[in-house]
Amino acid sequence: MAPALPAVDYLVLEGTPHLVAWFCAQCGASYFDRRNACARCSGAEFERRPLGTEGVVRAFTIVHRAAPGLPAPYTSVVVELDGGGRVKANLLGVTDPAAVTAQLKVRLVTFVAGTDDDGTEAIAFAFEPIGGAA
């Protein structure tokens, strides 16, 4: 099996792939990036905790005119994860706007986003509708 790296460090591949976020110890606000302080309360202590792997679509777009080198059309969504936290990613297998309804339920999946010259794969995450496209 090819060696693999998560495409971003807030994706954990071990076990069931899932996202992790930094939570402000003072107010509970969550962030994917390393923080200097909390944007909400300026607290400076954080703890890293896993997020849910299912959620609902809050917003979407189907990108037809993409940045160079990217296959189009593809669907970008903002997902509100069960248990809290929002994340932006692609929605796989859906390019029909009628298939994206309010409260569409989705689950996190992973895919290979690229391979470097050593054969190491970059593993990214996306979402897919639960129970197939509506």
Added chain:
Amino acid sequence: MTEVWIVGASMTRFGRFPDLDLMDLASDAALSALRDADAAMADIGVLTMGNVYEAGSNNGQRLQKQIGQTGVPVYNVVNACATGATAVRVAMLSLLAGEAEMGLAVGVEQMGKMGLIGNAAQSHGSRAGGKPAKKEFAPKGRYGAVVKTEGVLGTGLMPGVFAQAGTEYALAHGITAEQFAKVAQKNHAHSTLNPLAQYRKEFSLEEILGADVISYPNTLPMCCPTGDGAAALVLVTGEKLRTLDPDVRRRAIKISASVLTSDPWVDGGQVQPDVNTLTRNAADAAYEAAGIGPEDLDLVELHDCFATAELLHYDNLRLCEPGGAGDFIDSGKPWRDGSTPVNVSGGLLSKGHPIGATGVANLYEVATHLRGEAGDRQVPDARVGLTHVIGLASACAVHILEAPAAR
């Protein structure tokens, strides 16, 4: 209490002017605004300059070298798409602080034909010394990314961001693709009456819905073009106004509110820009400062960078009932002959959006209507108007302008 008034206003045509440079455009707007105010550079006590793409070039001082080096303070301003409005506000603050009695605010941009996805589309070179560099994944930046994430982890480019802002509202309030398209139909129709607009072409709803999709639900005529242009205002204090020629005083327009906000923290705002909260905050503060409500507005120039954005801002600026933006566009109220005309200039969708000039041009447009000088597109008997711009990330400027009841 010191008041600030607009006594001179101008804008160049918006479009693509490859044979002009940034100073040609800025000089044109600045000199026209000075003529409009019956003033000269020698009268100006403070100069503010808004520009984004050449912001490192001290453009305010470069402009002085073209039209008058008088030694006054110059502020070079950059604040995303709110740059021009921020430049006006900086001039206003300088007047309110007593630094000057008369100020000149200029906004200018030369974007050419850089394309919808602009700088973000530039490829990252992987060659060093003519030899292909070895491609080796290594985590970089605050997110520990090993690949470029645009299009891999969703899209962060402006067409996609504003499309998603629109669909979030659509999923919550049942807005249709046709209702979004009606915004573009209206603004393109309005632009046919504006000789300064970049595009002056009407589109049917069918043409808009059937055009190339850029980022659903926005098709090509639902996205603003890139382009070049400049706009300028001459501002004076109330005390100074009283000393000016009666013809200048008669055409003066009062700035009743000037508000600038940035994003407050909201849940999820770290992954998808929130274009709503800072706009609501700015609008509420402006209405309170001016003692005016949305029902008093005779016209509005708001930031329709994409058709989806205009619909959201009907709600954010309280022009409609909460959640009622779809009904509002269906009712015809934001058309030029409706009860709350919005983007009679053609808006960013059709008038154009040279980033640094946009905020100043919005004030030019509203002031021109309040002076009764808007020609074919004049909103009859306009006395009160609101301007709005938003820039990511993040700034929102709202201004309320009033024609005095008695001159």
